[in-house]
Amino acid sequence: MRFFRWCAVGLVMVLTVAACGGSGPTATPIPLPDAQSLLTKAAAEVQAAKSIKIKLELTGAPSYVDDKKLVSFVSANGFYVSPDKLSATVTVKIGSIPGQVDVVAIGDDQWMNNALLTAGHWAKAVFSPGFNAGKLVSSEEGINSAISSLKDPKLMGRENVFGTDMYHVAGISDGASMAALTVGLIRGKVVNVDIYIAVETGRVDHVVMVQPDTVTAKEKTPTTWTLELYDYNAEAKIEAPQVENATQQATGEATAAQ
Numbered sequence: 030m031r032f033f034r035w036c037a038v039g040l041v042m043v044l045t046v047a048a049c050g051g052s053g054p055t056a057t058p059i060p061l062p063d064a065q066s067l068l069t070k071a072a073a074e075v076q077a078a079k080s081i082k083i084k085l086e087l088t089g090a091p092s093y094v095d096d097k098k099l100v101s102f103v104s105a106n107g108f109y110v111s112p113d114k115l116s117a118t119v120t121v122k123i124g125s126i127p128g129q130v131d132v133v134a135i136g137d138d139q140w141m142n143n144a145l146l147t148a149g150h151w152a153k154a155v156f157s158p159g160f161n162a163g164k165l166v167s168s169e170e171g172i173n174s175a176i177s178s179l180k181d182p183k184l185m186g187r188e189n190v191f192g193t194d195m196y197h198v199a200g201i202s203d204g205a206s207m208a209a210l211t212v213g214l215i216r217g218k219v220v221n222v223d224i225y226i227a228v229e230t231g232r233v234d235h236v237v238m239v240q241p242d243t244v245t246a247k248e249k250t251p252t253t254w255t256l257e258l259y260d261y262n263a264e265a266k267i268e269a270p271q272v273e274n275a276t277q278q279a280t281g282e283a284t285a286a287q
Contacts, residue, residue, distance in 0.1 A: 061187070061196075062184070064184040064200075067198055068177060068179065070231045071231060071232060072173040072177050074230070074231060074232045074233070075172050076166065076167055076172075076173045078166070078262055079110070079111045080110045080111065080261070080265040081108065081260065081262075082107075082109075082259050082263065083107050083109060083115075083117070083256070083258060084104070084106050085105045085210075085212075085254065085255070086104045087102050087253070087254055087255075088252075089248070089250035089252045089253045090244070091122075091252070092214050092215070092252055099124060100123050101122045102121055102214055103121055103122060104119070104120045108263075108265055109162055109165070109166050110265045110266070111166070113135065113136045113161060113167070114133075114134070114135050114162055115132075115267070116132070116133045117131075118132075123145065132156045133270055134157075134161070134162050136162075136163065138153065138269070139153070139155050139160065140152065140153050140272065141156045142270070151270035151272045153272055157212050160213065164209075165212075171209040172209055174206065174209065175206055175207050175208075175210050176233065178202045178206035178207065179198070179200030179201065179202050180200055180201050182198050182199070183198070184196060184197070185197040185199050188225075190225055193234065194228040195225045195227055196225070196226045197223065197224075197225055198224045198225075200224075201219065201221060203219065204216045204217040204220055207220050207238055210238065215238065217240045217242050219242055221238070221239040221241065222238050225237075232261055234257070234259070235255060235257045236254075237256075238253070238256070
């Protein structure tokens with residue numbers, strides 16, 4: 030009995046030691062990548078994309094499409110097709126009345142359709158002076174340049190955003206450098222930029238741009254732009270609207286790859 034009692038005590042001691050110190054070597058944490066390297070790859074992914082769906086929303090102080098400050102931008106939903114095509118539905122406020130403008134841009138040509146501006150028919154007219162979808166996406170200008178324009182970018186860490194693991198890169202830029210991300214509508218000297226890049230793909234998921242100098246006594250919230258880029262390389266088609274047939278509502282059609 031004494032022998033078995035000592036065996037039991039020894040077994041308890043062995044199990045205790047194993048529980049305290051037998052977990053094995055500690056896993057080495059994976060180092061975070063360099064912020065600039067992330068931005069460079071993300072910009073290249075945008076530039077190389079055959080198509081991208083785009084959503085742009087504005088909150089806070091308004092930004093106007095025209096010099097007379099009659100038409101203010103609200104949002105845009107559209108898609109880009111390489112090398113130089115873009116189709117979008119733009120929501121604006123004309124005075125205080127909300128409305129939508131359908132826009133198609135192919136190269137340097139633009140078409141628009143709005144109930145008031147074009148009587149509900151497609152017209153070959155300029156909605157955004159100087160806009161070219163190719164320069165926006167596939168060239169060294171545009172989104173590529175805007176993403177790379179951040180001064181002293183910092184990697185804030187990895188974050189779970191809407192169920193997706195993302196790198197969060199923050200930095201400061203200026204309105205001229207970020208103009209491509211807002212179809213030329215962003216203005217101002219200082220823009221605080223937060224870029225979220227999907228860890229799995231290295232692609233930009235969304236960009237938040239805040240203009241602190243838009244805060245006034247009347248406008249307490251700064252102009253904030255949120256740009257989403259998604260469905261990279263989805264199957265897509267954009268064609269020029271048939272302006273000679275006013276009843277034909279021709280726009281680009283896109284079907285996300287299943």
